[in-house]
Amino acid sequence: MTVSFTRSFASIARRSRAALLALLLAVASLPALGDGRISYAEIVPSEEGYVVNADIDLALNPRLADAVSRGVSLYFTADFVIERDRWYWLDEVVAERSLDFRLSYHAISRSYRLSVGNFHQSFDTLDAAVRTMLRIRSWQIVPIDALESGVSYNAALKFQFDTSLLPKPFQVTAIGSRDWNLGTDWLHWTFLAGGGR
The missing domain is CATH 1.20.5 (Single alpha-helices involved in coiled-coils or other helix-helix interfaces)
Incomplete structure (x- = not known):
């Protein structure tokens, strides 16, 4: 036994x-994330709070462009984090935000549609829709009183294609395929609250 x-x-x-x-x-x-990168990012104060502006350098590959032109909606996400250094413990997460984009094609109107939350905009070409999506402007992240003026904070931003929202057959195809793995690495920077970058 x-x-x-x-x-x-x-x-x-x-x-x-x-x-x-x-x-x-x-x-x-x-495969690693696609060859995208965040070429510019800043946090600036506004009347309502602090906002993020960013330019993302990323191109849809032919497979994704073909998929959206055939009626498959593509989903992208921008993730943003603000942390404050703490010497005695892990860094304090002050804010975590996500901004979701949906890129689709409407055959009847022959136009591409970019949706960000409840906001929708139509474009004649896929290129115009993608260019608009990759220019993030005035994305409010925290109220003005959430950050202490004169204190230094760490910021991080990432942009990626979200395969989890694709129809199931496409999710299976996306596993391990470089064509469906598109995004940027995290961009990290430090900024002083109450001032510029």
């Missing part, structure tokens, strides 16, 4: 190691 149990345990351990190795190889072979 002990010999049988030992053989069974050794067999399970061998299969577990093989499965773990296969998983590690699969993760290692996943």
Whole structure:
């Protein structure tokens, strides 16, 4: 009985190691985010609060352009974080915000539509819609009194294509495919509240 149990345990351990190795190889072979980058970002005070302005340098590849032209809606997300350094503990997260974009094509009107929340805008070309999406302007992130004037904060911004909102067949296709893995790395910078970047 002990010999049988030992053989069974050794067999399970061998299969577990093989499965773990296969998983590690699969993760290692996943492509990195697309060649996008955030070329400009700033936080500025306004009457209502602090706002983010950013320019994202990113291009849709032919597969995504073809998908949206055939009626598949594409979803993108801009993620933003403000943190304050703390010497005695982890940094304090002051604000976390996400801005969601939906890019779609309407065959009847032959126009591309960019939706940001409840705001919708139509464009004659896909290029014009994408250019508008990649220029974030006056995105309010925190009220003016949420940041202490004269204090330095850390900001981070990232922009990426969200495959989780695609129809299920496209989600399966997107796994491990470089064509469906589009976005930027985090851009980090420090800014002084009450002043410019």
